[in-house]
Amino acid sequence: MAIGRIIGGQSLNEAEESFNVSLRPKFLDECIGQRNLKEKLGIAIAAARQRSEPLEHVLFYGPPGLGKTTLAHVVANEMGARIRCSSGPALAKAGDVMGLLSNVDTGDVLFIDEIHRLSTLVEEFIYPAMEDFKVDFTVDSGLHAKTINFPLKRFTLIGATTRAGLLSAPLRSRFGMLYHLDFYGSEELTEILARSAELLELQCEEGTLELIADRSRGTPRVANRLLRRVRDYAQVKGSGILSAGIVASSLKMEQIDALGLDELDRAFLRALINIYDGGPAGIEAIAATLGEERDTLEDVVEPYLLQIGFVRRTKRGREVTEQACEHLGVKPLKEKSKARQPELFEQSEQ
Ligand SMILES: Nc1ncnc2c1ncn2[C@@H]1O[C@H](COP(=O)(O)OP(=O)(O)O)[C@@H](O)[C@H]1O
Numbered sequence: 001m002a003i004g005r006i007i008g009g010q011s012l013n014e015a016e017e018s019f020n021v022s023l024r025p026k027f028l029d030e031c032i033g034q035r036n037l038k039e040k041l042g043i044a045i046a047a048a049r050q051r052s053e054p055l056e057h058v059l060f061y062g063p064p065g066l067g068k069t070t071l072a073h074v075v076a077n078e079m080g081a082r083i084r085c086s087s088g089p090a091l092a093k094a095g096d097v098m099g100l101l102s103n104v105d106t107g108d109v110l111f112i113d114e115i116h117r118l119s120t121l122v123e124e125f126i127y128p129a130m131e132d133f134k135v136d137f138t139v140d141s142g143l144h145a146k147t148i149n150f151p152l153k154r155f156t157l158i159g160a161t162t163r164a165g166l167l168s169a170p171l172r173s174r175f176g177m178l179y180h181l182d183f184y185g186s187e188e189l190t191e192i193l194a195r196s197a198e199l200l201e202l203q204c205e206e207g208t209l210e211l212i213a214d215r216s217r218g219t220p221r222v223a224n225r226l227l228r229r230v231r232d233y234a235q236v237k238g239s240g241i242l243s244a245g246i247v248a249s250s251l252k253m254e255q256i257d258a259l260g261l262d263e264l265d266r267a268f269l270r271a272l273i274n275i276y277d278g279g280p281a282g283i284e285a286i287a288a289t290l291g292e293e294r295d296t297l298e299d300v301v302e303p304y305l306l307q308i309g310f311v312r313r314t315k316r317g318r319e320v321t322e323q324a325c326e327h328l329g330v331k332p333l334k335e336k337s338k339a340r341q342p343e344l345f346e347q348s349e350q
């Protein structure tokens, strides 16, 4: 069900990826929102540049589609550095990392996406590279095995992850800077959409971009994706100009509701309500009910539902909130238990 999901933060395919690249801001000034992060990062970059030193290692973490990859490229551009990209799953063996590291020049940026998926073996291989800019590489095996100490140039490692919690403590501690990306506000998303519309030379009636922004789940990638769908719709069904009517009908066709929730979000909430009496329910159980991957639910469905207060995470599992029930038009659950234990509910609602 997640494949082709219009609201997910994950990239859908290559066509979309190249579309994303064309809309990607290249410098810090062009990035919209994340003000706090931008300020701190800007200072670190300016200081490193003044000292003519490579930047410290940086970790970006947060839900998909918020700008981690974009920021990695922005850092490289701002530092005037070359960037080499890889990802946790692609670096399966120490040899894979060795191939990458041996080509690294002073000041280069090495970007590792999904860094939480590195194997323990590769992770341990990377520690001395991050800390002392050297690696111990074992060649041959058995009797002939020997370890070669290989010095490296000073580089900047940029890691990105949707799950900082899955990163081992030793790896996390080797990053000099850790930045969390937050969901974007409606105004920021409108600004992002205005920038994209301009780049795409799209004509929009006033107020239409706000309508798209409000349905983008706080996520720039989703905003740009919806813009693309609406643009297609306007071209085929209208005059090519974005109007409120065109936005409303095209998003209705995509089954996206007023809050930007799609079928999978609603299925998640409905499963919690109808099958688990509102919860608490474990994520594995919900995933099995929906026939979805647990990772998809944890990465792209839950964060936004938590953010807007539709789901609560407790030690015993996930619970649906009254707001979610209201939004779906179902009667709030647990009226009885609530009446029995008012103080318990008040506490957990804070
Ligand atoms: N701060 C920003 N300002 C404008 N557009 C952004 C910003 N952050 C992300 N985007 C847009 O969102 C898209 C997805 O961002 P990306 O960096 O691929 O997210 P992530 O790596 O976190 O999944 C980019 O192609 C870019 O067009």
Ligand SMILES: [Mg+2]
Pocket (backbone or CB within 6 Å): 065, 068, 069, 070, 113, 160
């Ligand atoms: Mg990315």
